[in-house]
Amino acid sequence: MRTLFSVFILIFSLSSCKHQNKNINSEEENTTSPKSIAEPGMVTVKTIGMDFIVKDTLNPGWNTFVYNNESTEAHFILMDLYPEGKNAENTKNEVLPPFEEGMKLIMDGDMENAVAAFGKLPAWFPEVIYMGGTGLISPKHTAKSTIFLKPGLYIMECYVKMADGTWHTSHGMYKEIIVTGKNTDLNPPKATVNIDISSDAGIVVADSVPKGKQRFKVTFKDQTFYEHFLVTM
Numbered sequence: 001m002r003t004l005f006s007v008f009i010l011i012f013s014l015s016s017c018k019h020q021n022k023n024i025n026s027e028e029e030n031t032t033s034p035k036s037i038a039e040p041g042m043v044t045v046k047t048i049g050m051d052f053i054v055k056d057t058l059n060p061g062w063n064t065f066v067y068n069n070e071s072t073e074a075h076f077i078l079m080d081l082y083p084e085g086k087n088a089e090n091t092k093n094e095v096l097p098p099f100e101e102g103m104k105l106i107m108d109g110d111m112e113n114a115v116a117a118f119g120k121l122p123a124w125f126p127e128v129i130y131m132g133g134t135g136l137i138s139p140k141h142t143a144k145s146t147i148f149l150k151p152g153l154y155i156m157e158c159y160v161k162m163a164d165g166t167w168h169t170s171h172g173m174y175k176e177i178i179v180t181g182k183n184t185d186l187n188p189p190k191a192t193v194n195i196d197i198s199s200d201a202g203i204v205v206a207d208s209v210p211k212g213k214q215r216f217k218v219t220f221k222d223q224t225f226y227e228h229f230l231v232t233m
C-alpha cells in the first residue's frame with residue numbers, strides 16, 4: 001500500500017481571507033449558513049493555549065480543515081493514523097517519554113544517550129502513518145488544508161519545540177480523533193502546480209509558477225524511513 005502518496009498543500013489563508021476562500025465543492029459554495037461548517041468534510045479546529053478544540057469524530061474521505069490559531073504561539077496540525085489497538089494512552093505512556101528524554105539529552109549535548117533514548121520508542125511507532133495536516137501557522141492566523149483521511153484512530157498533534165527544548169505535545173497538544181462512518185462528499189482540491197519528489201530526481205517542478213494564489217500538489221514518488229522518524233505509506 002506504499003509508493004505513491006499525494007498531499008495537497010493548500011495556501012495558508014490569513015484570517016482575513018477566511019470568508020473569501022473558494023470552497024472545494026459546489027455544494028458549499030451555495031451555502032452561506034453557519035450550519036454548513038458542521039457538514040461532513042468541513043472541520044473547524046481552534047487553538048487557544050496548548051490545545052486543539054475540535055470534534056473528536058470525523059468522517060473518512062477528503063476533509064477540509066480550517067485551523068484558527070487564536071493563541072500567542074505558532075502551531076501546526078499533523079494527523080497521525082495509529083496502528084490497530086493503539087491510542088492516546090499509548091502516546092502518553094510510550095511515545096512522549098522517549099521524545100522528552102531524548103530532546104533533553106540533545107539540549108545537554110549528550111548525543112550518544114539521546115540516540116539511546118529515542119531507541120526506547122515502542123516497536124509499533126514506525127507503523128504510524130502521517131496523513132497530512134497544516135504547515136506552521138502564526139498566532140492569530142488561520143490555515144486551511146484539505147487532506148484525505150482513512151478510517152481509524154488518529155492522534156492530532158503539534159510538536160513545535162519550545163526554547164527550553166520541550167515539545168508542544170508534552171504540554172498537552174495532542175488529541176485522539178476517531179475517523180469513522182460514511183465518506184464525505186468532498187472531492188480532492190484541484191492543483192494548479194504539480195511537484196514530484198523522488199529519491200533519484202529530487203524535487204521536480206516547472207521553472208515558473210503563475211503569480212497569484214496557487215494550489216501545490218506534491219507527489220512523493222517513493223518513500224524511505226529516515227532518522228527523523230517520519231514516513232508516509
Ligand SMILES: [Cu+2]
Binds near residue numbers: 074075076158168173
Ligand atoms: Cu503547537
